[in-house]
Amino acid sequence: MPFRGDPTAPVLVDDQAAVAEVTYDSQGQKVSVEGSPPAKDATVVADADVVYVLRNGRQTKVALRDLALNEAGDHDTSGIVRAPMHGKVLHILVESGAPVIRGQRLAIIEAMKMEHTLVAPTDGTVADVSVAADTQVAEGATLMRVVPTQDSRE
Numbered sequence: 001m002p003f004r005g006d007p008t009a010p011v012l013v014d015d016q017a018a019v020a021e022v023t024y025d026s027q028g029q030k031v032s033v034e035g036s037p038p039a040k041d042a043t044v045v046a047d048a049d050v051v052y053v054l055r056n057g058r059q060t061k062v063a064l065r066d067l068a069l070n071e072a073g074d075h076d077t078s079g080i081v082r083a084p085m086h087g088k089v090l091h092i093l094v095e096s097g098a099p100v101i102r103g104q105r106l107a108i109i110e111a112m113k114m115e116h117t118l119v120a121p122t123d124g125t126v127a128d129v130s131v132a133a134d135t136q137v138a139e140g141a142t143l144m145r146v147v148p149t150q151d152s153r154e
Helices: none
Strands: 008-013 016-025 028-033 043-047 050-055 058-064 080-082 087-092 105-111 114-119 124-129 142-148
Touching: 105 142
Parallel strands: none
Antiparallel strands: 008 016, 008 058, 016 028, 043 050, 050 058, 080 142, 087 105, 105 114, 124 142
16 A cells, blocks of 8 residues: 555546655644645545546546556556557557657547547567557556667666
8 A cells, every 4th residue: 555654646637647655743644745845725535546636627537556567667668559548449559660759649549528649658669569559448557668779768
């Protein structure tokens, strides 16, 4: 369980990687994400492995990040590109053997009628593409692998 001994934990906030930190004061436990102060006017609803934070008419989904899906933790140079959620692959924008730079668009996935662009986690060369357009994928599925260049490994 996170937060035992270490006051921080890797989380996903609306499917974006972040770090949560737990602090304690005379009023009890407080959780902040990425250094932002805890919101006093938020409503928190827990559901299985996810927490929904409701504030100012906006819902934010917070879940623990499974670092097993990311071989290198927060310093990802593994080059593995995974599906961030269940969805349909709309476009594969690169081919095996193509050189890419960190942040370059690699694929587009549609989930819940929204398009999500997946980008290269590091500079390198696309080693293999595991899916094709119009394929349904599960959350965490490996879509492709980018072999990092020597410069991005250092």
